[in-house]
Amino acid sequence: MELLLSHFLLGISFAVPMGPVNFEIVRRGIDQGFLCAWIVSLGAITADIFYLIAINQGISTWMSIQWLQITLTWLGALFFIKLSYSSIKGSLIKEEEQAILRIAAQQPSKWNAFWTGFLISLMNPISFLFWLGVYGSLYVNLIKEHDTSLIMTSIFFLFLGIAVWNINVATTVHISRRFLQDKAIRIITFLTGLILLGFGLKFLFKGISYFF
Numbered sequence: 730m731e732l733l734l735s736h737f738l739l740g741i742s743f744a745v746p747m748g749p750v751n752f753e754i755v756r757r758g759i760d761q762g763f764l765c766a767w768i769v770s771l772g773a774i775t776a777d778i779f780y781l782i783a784i785n786q787g788i789s790t791w792m793s794i795q796w797l798q799i800t801l802t803w804l805g806a807l808f809f810i811k812l813s814y815s816s817i818k819g820s821l822i823k824e825e826e827q828a829i830l831r832i833a834a835q836q837p838s839k840w841n842a843f844w845t846g847f848l849i850s851l852m853n854p855i856s857f858l859f860w861l862g863v864y865g866s867l868y869v870n871l872i873k874e875h876d877t878s879l880i881m882t883s884i885f886f887l888f889l890g891i892a893v894w895n896i897n898v899a900t901t902v903h904i905s906r907r908f909l910q911d912k913a914i915r916i917i918t919f920l921t922g923l924i925l926l927g928f929g930l931k932f933l934f935k936g937i938s939y940f941f
Contacts, residue, residue, distance in 0.1 A: 745894055749853055
């Protein structure tokens with residue numbers, strides 16, 4: 730029971746910091762509602778599962794190759810900058826134009842939300858370090874000391890912790906959205922875009938630092 734609880738809390742601890750995934754959940758929740766925000770988190774969790782499978786298959790060794798880290802860092806930087814541009818651009822559109830856009834997009838793309846969450850998590854160096862570094866070592870010890878059923882249950886509780894926190898963020902944003910005026914929503918969207926830009930520039934400088 731202690732092992733399951735520790736994995737549940739580890740999942741929450743990994744999801745709580747306001748990183749790119751959480752900011753995208755906030756942005757989607759404000760702009761498109763709870764469902765799209767939650768689908769972003771599902772995409773991110775899918776990428777986390779991909780990393781876990783990579784650990785299980787012993788891919789973590791060659792994933793530590795520098796050129797691969799450089800590639801992921803650069804792709805992540807460009808992707809975050811693109812998201813930032815879309816968010817800032819959307820916040821600067823006049824209210825009349827926003828109303829027209831909302832009517833034209835009554836059904837926001839669920840696949841777009843899913844793949845955005847997936848790519849954010851996959852290209853995020855923080856996720857890379859957590860799964861292949863921090864949890865990778867814990868996973869090795871888990872295999873040595875426990876049977877398969879307990880390992881699978883522990884992993885389930887790990888992802889349950891991540892999912893619970895993401896649902897909490899999506900729900901909070903969705904409820905708060907009802908009490909926000911259009912101007913406040915635009916300001917939050919703009920600030921979220923600036924934060925995503927900060928992540929993009931951070932990873933861009935990190936990518937550049939590999940060459941010096």
